[in-house]
Each structure stands twice: as structure tokens, then as C-alpha cells.
Amino acid sequence: MNSPRLRASRSQIEDFKSSLIWADICDELTLWKQGFEDELKSIVDVAAESNPSTASVLLHMGDLNGRLKAVDYLLNIPDIFLGLLEDKKDATRSDKAD
Numbered sequence: 880m881n882s883p884r885l886r887a888s889r890s891q892i893e894d895f896k897s898s899l900i901w902a903d904i905c906d907e908l909t910l911w912k913q914g915f916e917d918e919l920k921s922i923v924d925v926a927a928e929s930n931p932s933t934a935s936v937l938l939h940m941g942d943l944n945g946r947l948k949a950v951d952y953l954l955n956i957p958d959i960f961l962g963l964l965e966d967k968k969d970a971t972r973s974d975k976a977d
Contacts, residue, residue, distance in 0.1 A: 885964060892964070908953055912947060912950045916947065919940065
């Protein structure tokens with residue numbers, strides 16, 4: 880798998896991570912996550928009322944699990960980018976040592 884091409888510098892990513900816009904984005908994503916978690920918790924009550932198939936319940940749970948994982952990934956994306964820059968720096972050092 881190819882790594883994304885990062886155009887931003889480490890300091891730009893760190894500045895973004897401490898910015899108000901990133902804080903606002905994190906707040907919004909956290910609200911999404913809470914909504915998905917609430918929906919996941921309500922599955923049993925909803926299933927008791929509507930009697931869906933087992934497959935339907937499992938698909939719904941899997942869908943919610945995927946949404947939660949996507950939000951967690953997005954919340955960590957600045958750190959992921961910083962890690963990619965660190966990996967690139969380490970690879971460059973390794974190439975120079977060879």
C-alpha cells in the first residue's frame with residue numbers, strides 16, 4: 880500500500896493540531912461518535928419492539944462499528960500524518976547509512 884503524499888511540514892501539522900478549527904472539527908466528530916454509540920446501545924430495545932432478523936441486527940451493528948472506527952481514525956489523522964513524516968525521516972536516515 881502506498882503512503883499518502885504529505886505536502887505539509889511537521890510544524891504546519893502541529894500548528895493545525897493545536898488550532899481552533901481542529902478543535903471544532905474534533906468537537907463535531909465527538910458528537911457524531913456519541914450519536915453512533917447511543918444508536919448502538921439502542922439496538923436491543925429497538926429489536927425488541929420491531930423484531931428484525933438476526934442478519935439485519937448484525938449488519939446494523941457492523942455498520943455502526945465501522946462508523947465508530949472511521950471517526951476514531953479521523954480524530955487521529957494529525958498524529959497519523961506526524962507518524963508518516965517520522966517514518967519518512969527514519970527511512971531517509973537509513974538510506975544515508977547504507
